[in-house]
Amino acid sequence: MAKAKFEIPKELLNQVKKLEHDTPEMMKAMVEAGAETVLERMKSNAPAGMKSSPIMNCLSSTRPYEAPSDDSINVKVGFAGYFTNEDGVRTPAPLVANIFEYGRSNSPFPKQPFMRKSFNKGAITKAMEAVQKKYIPEE
Numbered sequence: 634m635a636k637a638k639f640e641i642p643k644e645l646l647n648q649v650k651k652l653e654h655d656t657p658e659m660m661k662a663m664v665e666a667g668a669e670t671v672l673e674r675m676k677s678n679a680p681a682g683m684k685s686s687p688i689m690n691c692l693s694s695t696r697p698y699e700a701p702s703d704d705s706i707n708v709k710v711g712f713a714g715y716f717t718n719e720d721g722v723r724t725p726a727p728l729v730a731n732i733f734e735y736g737r738s739n740s741p742f743p744k745q746p747f748m749r750k751s752f753n754k755g756a757i758t759k760a761m762e763a764v765q766k767k768y769i770p771e772e
Contacts, residue, residue, distance in 0.1 A: 675747065
């Protein structure tokens with residue numbers, strides 16, 4: 634019977650322990666950075682009619698939270714609440730954003746997609762990796 638003995642350097646072991654301790658904080662920071670990227674892109678990609686409207690005050694993101702079903706860490710980005718339009722009518726912001734995104738078939742509102750364009754996987758990944766590098770320095 635053969636025997637093998639391995640020794641792990643203490644600094645590597647300490648780095649793994651630190652990473653184990655900091656992982657939830659790092660994941661929340663990474664997801665938050667990705668959401669911030671999407672939020673900024675949504676603001677810049679919004680149609681001209683929306684940019685000058687009070688609906689932009691309804692665009693926000695939530696705090697990072699842990700989903701109870703699968704223990705994933707999530708952040709929601711989108712329109713929430715109501716805003717007062719030019720006519721003085723309180724209007725649900727998600728409804729108006731949906732009309733801008735998908736248009737309406739029975740009115741002169743053509744679709745002007747801006748939300749789907751804002752979810753650029755490369756930009757989100759880049760922002761998340763930048764945060765990851767703060768927690769795990771490359772050597």
